[in-house]
Amino acid sequence: MKAEILATGDEIRTGALVDSNSGYVSEKLEENGIEVVRHTSVGDYLPILVSTLREIGDRADVAVVTGGLGPTTDDLSAEAAAKAAGVALVFNETALENVKSFFRKFNRPMTASNRKQALLPDGCKILYNPVGTAPGFALDIGQCRFYFLPGVPYEMKRMLAGHVIPDVLSFQGDTAMHSRVKTITTFGLPESLAGEKVAGVESAFSGIKLGLRANFPQIQVKLYGRDKDAVLLDQRLEAAGRWASERLGKHVVSENGETMEAVIGKLLLEKSATLALAESCTGGLLANWLTNVAGSSDYFLFSGVTYSNQAKMDVLAVKPETLEKHGAVHEETAREMAAGARRVADATFGLSTSGIAGPDGGTEDKPVGTVCIGFAGPGRSFGRRLYFPFGKRLMNKKIFAMAALDILRKELLTDA
Amino acid sequence: MKAEILATGDEIRTGALVDSNSGYVSEKLEENGIEVVRHTSVGDYLPILVSTLREIGDRADVAVVTGGLGPTTDDLSAEAAAKAAGVALVFNETALENVKSFFRKFNRPMTASNRKQALLPDGCKILYNPVGTAPGFALDIGQCRFYFLPGVPYEMKRMLAGHVIPDVLSFQGDTAMHSRVKTITTFGLPESLAGEKVAGVESAFSGIKLGLRANFPQIQVKLYGRDKDAVLLDQRLEAAGRWASERLGKHVVSENGETMEAVIGKLLLEKSATLALAESCTGGLLANWLTNVAGSSDYFLFSGVTYSNQAKMDVLAVKPETLEKHGAVHEETAREMAAGARRVADATFGLSTSGIAGPDGGTEDKPVGTVCIGFAGPGRSFGRRLYFPFGKRLMNKKIFAMAALDILRKELLTDA
Numbered sequence: 001m002k003a004e005i006l007a008t009g010d011e012i013r014t015g016a017l018v019d020s021n022s023g024y025v026s027e028k029l030e031e032n033g034i035e036v037v038r039h040t041s042v043g044d045y046l047p048i049l050v051s052t053l054r055e056i057g058d059r060a061d062v063a064v065v066t067g068g069l070g071p072t073t074d075d076l077s078a079e080a081a082a083k084a085a086g087v088a089l090v091f092n093e094t095a096l097e098n099v100k101s102f103f104r105k106f107n108r109p110m111t112a113s114n115r116k117q118a119l120l121p122d123g124c125k126i127l128y129n130p131v132g133t134a135p136g137f138a139l140d141i142g143q144c145r146f147y148f149l150p151g152v153p154y155e156m157k158r159m160l161a162g163h164v165i166p167d168v169l170s171f172q173g174d175t176a177m178h179s180r181v182k183t184i185t186t187f188g189l190p191e192s193l194a195g196e197k198v199a200g201v202e203s204a205f206s207g208i209k210l211g212l213r214a215n216f217p218q219i220q221v222k223l224y225g226r227d228k229d230a231v232l233l234d235q236r237l238e239a240a241g242r243w244a245s246e247r248l249g250k251h252v253v254s255e256n257g258e259t260m261e262a263v264i265g266k267l268l269l270e271k272s273a274t275l276a277l278a279e280s281c282t283g284g285l286l287a288n289w290l291t292n293v294a295g296s297s298d299y300f301l302f303s304g305v306t307y308s309n310q311a312k313m314d315v316l317a318v319k320p321e322t323l324e325k326h327g328a329v330h331e332e333t334a335r336e337m338a339a340g341a342r343r344v345a346d347a348t349f350g351l352s353t354s355g356i357a358g359p360d361g362g363t364e365d366k367p368v369g370t371v372c373i374g375f376a377g378p379g380r381s382f383g384r385r386l387y388f389p390f391g392k393r394l395m396n397k398k399i400f401a402m403a404a405l406d407i408l409r410k411e412l413l414t415d416a
Numbered sequence: 417m418k419a420e421i422l423a424t425g426d427e428i429r430t431g432a433l434v435d436s437n438s439g440y441v442s443e444k445l446e447e448n449g450i451e452v453v454r455h456t457s458v459g460d461y462l463p464i465l466v467s468t469l470r471e472i473g474d475r476a477d478v479a480v481v482t483g484g485l486g487p488t489t490d491d492l493s494a495e496a497a498a499k500a501a502g503v504a505l506v507f508n509e510t511a512l513e514n515v516k517s518f519f520r521k522f523n524r525p526m527t528a529s530n531r532k533q534a535l536l537p538d539g540c541k542i543l544y545n546p547v548g549t550a551p552g553f554a555l556d557i558g559q560c561r562f563y564f565l566p567g568v569p570y571e572m573k574r575m576l577a578g579h580v581i582p583d584v585l586s587f588q589g590d591t592a593m594h595s596r597v598k599t600i601t602t603f604g605l606p607e608s609l610a611g612e613k614v615a616g617v618e619s620a621f622s623g624i625k626l627g628l629r630a631n632f633p634q635i636q637v638k639l640y641g642r643d644k645d646a647v648l649l650d651q652r653l654e655a656a657g658r659w660a661s662e663r664l665g666k667h668v669v670s671e672n673g674e675t676m677e678a679v680i681g682k683l684l685l686e687k688s689a690t691l692a693l694a695e696s697c698t699g700g701l702l703a704n705w706l707t708n709v710a711g712s713s714d715y716f717l718f719s720g721v722t723y724s725n726q727a728k729m730d731v732l733a734v735k736p737e738t739l740e741k742h743g744a745v746h747e748e749t750a751r752e753m754a755a756g757a758r759r760v761a762d763a764t765f766g767l768s769t770s771g772i773a774g775p776d777g778g779t780e781d782k783p784v785g786t787v788c789i790g791f792a793g794p795g796r797s798f799g800r801r802l803y804f805p806f807g808k809r810l811m812n813k814k815i816f817a818m819a820a821l822d823i824l825r826k827e828l829l830t831d832a
Contacts, residue, residue, distance in 0.1 A: 011627070012439070012455070013442065013452055013453070013454070013455070014442055014443065014446045014452065014627070015438070015439040015440060015441070015442030015443030015444075015445075015446060015452070016439075016443065016627040016628070016629055016638070017439065017629070018434065018435075018436050018439040019434075019435070019438075019439065019455075020434050022431070022435075022457070023428070023431040023432075023433070023434040023435065024431060025431070026429065026430055026431030027430065027431030027432065028431070029431075030430045030431060036429055036430065036431070037429070037458065037459070037464065038429070038456060038457065038458050038464070038468070039428070039429070039435075039455075039456065039457040039458075040454065040455065040456050040457075041438070041454065041455040041456075042453070042454050042455075043453070048453065048454070052454075181430070181432065190524075191486060191487075191488075192486070192487040192488070192527050192529055192530055192549065193527060195486075195487060195488035195489075195529065196488075196527060196528075196529050199488070199489060199529075202489075209426070209490075210488075210489075210490065211425075211426050211427055211432075211460075211490060212486075212488060212490075213427050213432065213433060214568060216568075222427065222432065224426065224430070277721075279700075279703075282704075283703050283704055283706070283707025283708070283712075283716075284695075284700035284701065284702065284703025284704035284706075284707060284719055284721065285700065285704045285707075286700065287695075287699050287700025287703075287704075287721040288698075288699055288700035288701045288703075288704045288813075290699070290700075291699025291700060291701075291721075291723065291813070292699070292809070292810060292813070294774070294775050294776070294809055295776070296699075296723075297723050297724075297777075300699075300723050301723055301724040301726070301727055302720070302721060302722055302723060302724060302727040302731065303700055303719075303720075303721035304718070304719075304720060304721075304731070305693075305700065305703040305707075305718060305719035305720075305721060306718055307707065307712075307713050307716050307717055307718060308713075308717045308718060308761065310717070310761070310762065311717055311718040311760070311761050314760060314761075315718065315720070315731060315760060344727070344730060344731060345724065345726070345727050345730075346726065358710070359710050360710070360711070361713075389521060389522040389523065392570075393708070393710055394708060395570075397704075397707070397708070
């Protein structure tokens with residue numbers, strides 16, 4: 001069964017709004033074993049809407065259309081659907097009741113333009129909208145079953161789950177396919193090298209498809225599988241995941257697609273350990289990532305974002321001699337920063353960054369992209385210097401922060 | 417001139433990744449007076465790639481394709497383009513030089529699979545990629561000029577601006593229209609209300625189109641204009657911008673589309689003032705935003721990300737009595753945090769946040785979404801309590817941080 005998705009609206013066509021609906025619909029259809037072949041977006045222009053619906057009607061078995069069901073004159077989905085299917089637009093009493101009940105529920109008067117929302121293609125099936133004024137509808141165009149849903153994401157989501165997915169699954173009967181995806185989070189390998197390491201997975205495991213996704217500075221290795229037998233599929237994907245993880249080695253941050261900061265959180269919780277940070281060049285990014293994880297207050301105590309040398313001395317007790325002798329960007333300074341943060345916050349571990357994110361501040365010795373990372377634990381403390389050649393401030397902040405978390409991650413694993 | 421956009425990749429087709437590239441490309445093409453008619457997304461499957469390229473080649477004058485230029489086996493754009501155009505894939509020396517120079521710059525060995533990135537359709541024009549390994553290329557398929565760009569957003573953006581837009585504009589010649597967009601950054605109004613306030617701009621200024629873009633928690637009001645006469649267009653857009661800014665009043669953060677953090681930076685520099693932060697619930701996000709601005713070390717000194725109460729007392733000298741009496745989320749605690757950060761870092765201004773980002777930690781008195789913001793300056797200090805009903809941790813962190821910066825911004829403006 002082949003599915004397509006059509007997102008309508010001038011705001012999407014012109015880029016004023018990023019279309020997140022199509023991705024959502026795809027994900028839900030794929031999760032339910034329905035293969036999505038193509039997404040299309042067009043604007044609020046009747047001839048193009050009609051021709052696009054006809055094209056999809058010739059190609060797909062199932063299509064989900066979002067947008068264009070509202071009360072205004074640029075809402076053209078019902079008219080376009082009727083034209084493409086060669087049926088009349090008729091006034092639908094069930095749909096009008098849907099619109100009216102919404103206004104009753106919210107105790108608001110219905111406007112005249114809302115009546116337009118009940119003018120639908122003859123012979124369509126109404127899809128009740130529990131959370132908005134726009135009723136959806138299902139209609140056959142060509143050889144394809146179309147589902148027309150509102151463009152407002154939470155209305156669309158409710159109706160996709162409530163009407164579309166159950167309806168489509170009921171068609172499939174015995175031929176239903178299951179889809180799964182396994183995501184491995186990695187850090188420290190460029191995309192090309194990660195791809196090379198796991199390239200053989202498709203031939204080693206029949207039916208498994210490989211995809212790589214760069215979410216700088218992490219690379220996600222994705223394994224996609226489809227099968228009629230859900231149990232067999234899970235087993236095969238599990239085995240393929242182990243195979244790939246083995247080849248990616250120490251670069252694997254999570255075998256379940258978790259972020260670095262979530263993995264760090266779990267490792268700290270397992271040890272009942274706490275963490276304090278001292279950030280110079282990462283400017284709060286490290287703390288921000290870690291505190292994006294719900295419940296992080298259980299292990300994250302403090303970050304001293306010490307941009308000035310004075311703050312490094314005053315808050316973190318970095319020695320003036322160290323700063324004088326080595327400067328702010330140095331292994332020893334980083335080590336003292338980590339130790340200082342650990343001591344100030346009475347934390348199990350301290351982690352620090354001091355580097356040159358750019359665009360200015362680089363020297364021959366310490367060019368933009370240089371970072372020193374400090375670690376302090378109960379047993380030992382050290383500083384380490386790294387260099388990244390990206391040359392962009394925001395990328396440098398990200399890779400500095402991720403490199404620091406990766407050093408901490410490896411310490412937490414070794415220490416286990 | 418009609419343009420289309422094609423986004424390729426299984427991660428987009430399956431919904432694992434939301435395609436933000438197409439919206440970006442649309443926006444830039446439309447800003448430059450090129451009408452975008454349709455977006456399409458398909459997966460990494462050669463027959464469908466080829467047929468989609470041919471279809472677009474029959475319909476459009478210009479097309480931008482993103483993705484599929486990487487080194488791995490699921491990167492099929494060059495092969496699909498060659499097939500659709502009916503030309504051979506050949507080894508391109510210029511492209512190979514592009515790939516090699518990238519690896520030289522980063523001082524890394526080039527892998528064998530990267531050589532594949534120089535295997536391109538015969539007769540194509542190479543588009544140099546200054547920031548990645550994947551060279552882009554331009555090729556005619558059917559009656560349409562295609563531009564193939566990498567899917568990595570920052571690479572794509574650089575190449576769109578550097579190659580595609582200038583190239584397309586040069587085709588237009590005498591019929592060239594000038595397009596301009598004026599962006600007003602606002603904070604504190606929901607999108608619908610911002611839209612209502614400026615809805616009259618299209619009728620008050622002929623030829624000006626209004627667009628709103630939510631970049632949570634900021635709303636950008638965009639005014640688009642197109643005209644053959646660039647001078648007249650600039651004047652009209654300037655006047656429309658003033659008209660809109662007047663109606664948006666104190667919610668205008670920047671009349672030139674600048675971010676809040678850039679505006680804050682400029683205001684501090686103008687006053688030769690410095691800033692220190694104390695962050696609890698925003699967890700480093702405030703510092704991270706501020707330090708994303710190049711040169712921020714001239715005014716940003718320190719942020720104490722004090723998640724634990726102990727750190728609030730030890731680092732910021734918040735009084736134990738205050739914490740005992742009022743708790744961490746309180747106007748007085750926030751005020752003491754701001755004053756403490758200001759004092760510790762010897763800064764002109766101090767700004768703080770303490771609140772409940774969720775999902776846990778809410779009470780009846782202080783539900784999730786409550787934040788107290790503290791301000792301390794040379795003349796005065798205060799704490800203020802706000803509540804936001806979004807209920808999501810990451811949204812709360814963002815709106816808390818932005819609300820704090822907006823309070824600082826207003827203080828800096830009043831103080832002028």
